[in-house]
Amino acid sequence: MKRLVVGAHYGLMDWLAQRVTGVLMAIYTVIIFAAMLGGATASREAWQAFMANGFIRFITFLFIISLCYHAWVGVRDIWMDYVNPAAMRVILHVLTLLALVGYAGWAVQIIWRL
Amino acid sequence: MPEMIKERPKHLALHQIRLPLAGYASILHRVSGAGMFLMLPLLIWLFELSLGASAESAAVFKAVMDNILVKLILLGLLWAFLHHFCMGIRILLIDVHVGVEKQQAHGSAIAVLIVSLFLTLVFGLKLLGAY
Numbered sequence: 001m002k003r004l005v006v007g008a009h010y011g012l013m014d015w016l017a018q019r020v021t022g023v024l025m026a027i028y029t030v031i032i033f034a035a036m037l038g039g040a041t042a043s044r045e046a047w048q049a050f051m052a053n054g055f056i057r058f059i060t061f062l063f064i065i066s067l068c069y070h071a072w073v074g075v076r077d078i079w080m081d082y083v084n085p086a087a088m089r090v091i092l093h094v095l096t097l098l099a100l101v102g103y104a105g106w107a108v109q110i111i112w113r114l
Numbered sequence: 115m116p117e118m119i120k121e122r123p124k125h126l127a128l129h130q131i132r133l134p135l136a137g138y139a140s141i142l143h144r145v146s147g148a149g150m151f152l153m154l155p156l157l158i159w160l161f162e163l164s165l166g167a168s169a170e171s172a173a174v175f176k177a178v179m180d181n182i183l184v185k186l187i188l189l190g191l192l193w194a195f196l197h198h199f200c201m202g203i204r205i206l207l208i209d210v211h212v213g214v215e216k217q218q219a220h221g222s223a224i225a226v227l228i229v230s231l232f233l234t235l236v237f238g239l240k241l242l243g244a245y
Contacts, residue, residue, distance in 0.1 A: 019209065022202050029199065044172060048165055071154070074147045103154050110162045 014073045021066035028063040052114045060111050068104040072097065136223035143201040146194035153191055156184075189238050196237075197230040 040050040083089045163175035213222045
């Protein structure tokens with residue numbers, strides 16, 4: 001059956017974004033786990049010194065952005081699946097977006113003031 | 115295509131729905147993701163406290179982490195993260211056509227459920243200070 005696929009391929013973009021952000025977060029998880037085994041969380045001082053490292057801050061920033069984008073796609077899918085009334089869904093989408101943008105800003109400034 | 119629209123049985127009574135194991139692993143992927151999303155403020159707050167320079171943030175961090183309710187939430191989030199992580203790897207493998215066959219997909223769903231629970235036990239005991 002030949003079908004006309006309409007839209008701007010948002011679905012494909014989201015599918016890809018979900019994979020890319022997921023892989024980035026998985027790699028970050030492995031790095032942090034390795035650091036924990038290496039003693040990065042042995043004490044409060046060790047943890048703070050670890051997180052103050054420029055490279056770690058760089059990848060933590062990428063992790064935060066990945067997490068918020070990943071959560072946006074995932075949570076939006078939940079609303080799309082279970083919430084039928086359009087007005088309610090739009091409100092939930094906006095609240096989710098506002099929350100995630102705020103979380104991203106909050107988390108980024110934590111690492112940026114170290 | 116009106117001929118494609120047909121009455122079909124809908125079983126939306128949750129207690130009547132029977133899923134294959136992969137179906138449960140899948141819905142738990144969603145549940146775990148939703149749970150982590152809801153608890154993000156707590157996690158970012160703990161992250162902030164853990165990196166705070168003042169003695170006060172160190173004290174608050176310790177007090178919060180010693181709270182039994184927080185410990186239980188973190189234990190739940192630990193499972194959520196591990197399940198989401200393992201399930202994510204399974205999804206990525208299926209994306210590249212690894213383990214698509216019914217039998218393998220069933221096996222990998224069992225593996226995800228067991229491995230994530232096992233790792234939750236291993237790291238959870240550490241979280242609760244058992245070792």
